[in-house]
Amino acid sequence: MFFLFLTDNIGYSLKTVKMKIIILSIIICSALYDQCQVPYDKSTHFNNWADCMREGTNDTLTLYDIMGDDYINTNKIYIKFACKEKMVELEKRT
Numbered sequence: 001m002f003f004l005f006l007t008d009n010i011g012y013s014l015k016t017v018k019m020k021i022i023i024l025s026i027i028i029c030s031a032l033y034d035q036c037q038v039p040y041d042k043s044t045h046f047n048n049w050a051d052c053m054r055e056g057t058n059d060t061l062t063l064y065d066i067m068g069d070d071y072i073n074t075n076k077i078y079i080k081f082a083c084k085e086k087m088v089e090l091e092k093r094t
Contacts, residue, residue, distance in 0.1 A: 015093075016089050020086070021086055057081075060079045
């Protein structure tokens with residue numbers, strides 16, 4: 001296995017590149033208890049803002065379906081989401 005790594009990387013050098021990505025953060029809250037859970041950052045990275053917003057809307061509707069009306073109404077659940085730009089460092093072969 002180590003030999004495969006060496007042969008795959010012979011003649012290449014690695015360069016660190018900074019890249020901007022967009023991540024989706026979802027927060028589930030209760031108006032009844034005036035509390036929110038810790039934000040959950042999805043592992044999916046988005047190439048553009050619109051895709052992230054669509055995913056946030058779809059995920060919100062899916063979560064409401066999973067929780068069901070009784071749970072949502074009893075606990076006065078609401079979901080917030082936000083798309084955030086984040087700089088990351090990636091290593092690329094050159």
